[in-house]
Amino acid sequence: MTDVVLISGSPRAKGNTEFALNVCKDAIEKRGLSAKIISLRGNPIQGCIACGECGKNGKCCLKDGLNDMLDDIKEADGLILGAPVYFGTARGDMMNLIQRVSMVARANGNWLSGKVGGPVVVARRGGLTSTLQEMLMSFFISDMIVCGSSYWNIAFGHAPGDVAKDAEGMATLEKFGDNVAKLIIQLRK
Numbered sequence: 013m014t015d016v017v018l019i020s021g022s023p024r025a026k027g028n029t030e031f032a033l034n035v036c037k038d039a040i041e042k043r044g045l046s047a048k049i050i051s052l053r054g055n056p057i058q059g060c061i062a063c064g065e066c067g068k069n070g071k072c073c074l075k076d077g078l079n080d081m082l083d084d085i086k087e088a089d090g091l092i093l094g095a096p097v098y099f100g101t102a103r104g105d106m107m108n109l110i111q112r113v114s115m116v117a118r119a120n121g122n123w124l125s126g127k128v129g130g131p132v133v134v135a136r137r138g139g140l141t142s143t144l145q146e147m148l149m150s151f152f153i154s155d156m157i158v159c160g161s162s163y164w165n166i167a168f169g170h171a172p173g174d175v176a177k178d179a180e181g182m183a184t185l186e187k188f189g190d191n192v193a194k195l196i197i198q199l200r201k
């Protein structure tokens with residue numbers, strides 16, 4: 013079991029989403045919790061087809077990599093979802109993942125309930141806060157506990173690794189990761 017699962021919705025190797033999530037991961041591990049990044053790179057995630065099968069067998073009927081991630085997500089106490097902004101919204105595969113995981117969880121006793129976490133968003137310049145809000149919708153309706161930080165969980169960058177230069181973004185994400193870990197530890201007491 014991993015304490016916190018972080019999912020990167022970027023298709024790029026060593027991209028900004030992965031960098032940002034690694035900052036959160038390091039902060040979580042500093043508190044003594046385990047954390048694991050799952051990447052959607054090379055693993056396209058289809059959209060929900062509203063078949064209702066997940067309500068019958070606990071898994072999604074679509075045969076891409078999503079079912080392989082479900083056990084990790086289900087067992088974790090924390091979930092952090094990271095995405096790049098594409099045309100002012102979260103990259104489609106991340107929204108597909110959010111919608112399908114939320115549906116499988118909801119159709120099976122809402123096993124996302126009570127998990128601690130939140131979204132993380134990167135972009136070159138525009139659409140960060142609206143994308144954060146777009147992703148937040150699923151956390152709230154799934155009865156999850158969203159942590160804050162010293163700013164919104166956003167970081168600016170275009171070329172892979174650029175976000176490292178956004179000092180405020182990095183500090184925000186470090187604090188966010190630390191808050192996620194602190195809250196999980198508190199809730200276990």
Ligand SMILES: Cc1cc2nc3c(=O)[nH]c(=O)nc-3n(C[C@H](O)[C@H](O)[C@H](O)COP(=O)(O)O)c2cc1C
Nearest residue numbers: 022027028029096098099100135136137138169170
């Ligand atoms: C198809 C596409 C659409 C994009 N749309 C936006 C956008 O609306 N706003 C923005 O600031 N950056 C946009 N970008 C830039 C990415 O958000 C930015 O390069 C980000 O750092 C990529 O994250 P990654 O390195 O994790 O893949 C877009 C990039 C692509 C490929």
